């Protein structure tokens with residue numbers, strides 16, 4: 001690494017030594033863009049880098065609420081407003097017990113470059129709380145969301161910061177938060193995306209991340225004279241991104257044979273068809289049950305329970321052509337990657353944010369596995385959020401087909417940007433470098449034009 005770039009990384013690590021996930025995201029990013037920055041004679045990009053790694057603002061607040069037994073509860077809420085060079089801060093809210101500043105800073109950092117790749121005018125941010133929605137009643141979730149928004153509402157706005165969903169935050173939570181924002185501000189604006197269709201939501205937003213992931217995969221395979229037809233696929237997770245990844249894979253003739261949640265993995269070698277997928281959607285979105293129930297309904301499948309302490313994940317040791325991690329950060333480690341490589345995996349597309357750890361990523365790169373990094377691969381979600389913002393501003397709504405076409409166009413445009421940047425500045429098909437460089441250059445130029453702020 002160039003010494004100026006190394007200085008930035010050293011600063012990040014020394015400043016916040018415990019923020020491992022944030023260090024990981026910054027390390028991969030700086031490694032990718034180092035060559036471009038080093039070539040640049042006036043070193044102006046270095047002046048941007050030390051600002052890029054520092055969030056414009058971080059808000060931390062307490063979220064007091066009362067559970068169904070009348071007991072007082074407390075959680076910690078956050079919003080990381082990372083960068084507004086390209087537009088209002090934009091990015092999801094995560095409700096999960098693991099949420100901390102390191103995880104939200106990594107997510108906010110990644111979001112800046114992801115949003116840049118969409119071509120839409122959005123800055124980057126991320127937020128959430130260490131609240132565990134699992135096992136909570138609807139009323140508890142509602143009270144939590146209202147309390148969370150009571151504080152967050154002071155810091156967001158349709159032209160300032162527009163949150164959306166992420167893990168643990170879907171249509172139900174966005175609806176409760178939107179309702180509370182409206183009561184507090186007495187204003188109906190596009191302050192959140194992922195809203196219900198009847199109150200300003202966009203068609204295709206729930207589908208967008210999964211569909212976008214597969215549109216990008218399709219573009220990459222086409223460039224290799226290949227297609228999705230009859231490909232055997234591994235998908236992890238069983239939430240929003242996983243469900244619509246499987247849906248699009250089915251539509252395009254591929255076969256998905258795995259799903260998971262935090263308790264275990266299911267393997268269904270006959271393939272998860274549309275009927276099985278509809279059953280999973282009800283299980284996860286309506287009944288909020290566990291994926292282990294799948295084998296009671298479909299006894300030919302197998303279930304492998306997990307504690308999360310295992311050295312590797314059996315899901316990634318199933319022979320397949322393509323893999324789509326759609327659950328959580330660092331779900332693919334070096335042993336998983338070795339299994340995938342020896343089983344002949346051709347492509348890994350990151351539906352989740354940073355699901356592949358650095359060693360695993362390096363192995364995929366060394367072995368020529370086509371690797372689609374999260375900031376490009378899962379950008380479809382935030383892209384359709386951007387389209388929801390446009391529809392809200394214009395007080396119009398586009399049809400399903402219109403939004404879907406725009407999403408596909410955006411994903412194909414992302415393919416072009418990341419492959420062109422890889423060819424120009426790195427090596428052919430190094431989409432990690434391509435995505436980081438293409439995302440970075442646009443943000444950096446905007447920051448310079450605005451006076452290095």
Ligand code: NDP
Pocket residue numbers: 165166167168169209237238239240241242260261262263308326327328329331351352353378379381382
């Ligand atoms: P959901 O909450 O809908 O689903 C998350 C899924 O991941 C659940 O099946 C969950 O299981 C599983 N999971 C969580 N932790 C683990 C774990 N440690 N091991 C195995 N499985 C786990 O979230 P999303 O589908 O929205 O998000 C999934 C990923 O996609 C996240 O990384 C998110 O940041 C990313 N993403 C989401 C976007 C969106 O629009 N929603 C856009 C771009 C990226 P369980 O039910 O047991 O918790």
Ligand code: 2IT
Pocket residue numbers: 090091092093111114162163164165166167193353378379381382383385
């Ligand atoms: O990680 C992500 O891109 C998201 N969770 C979606 C963010 C958004 O604003 O739609």
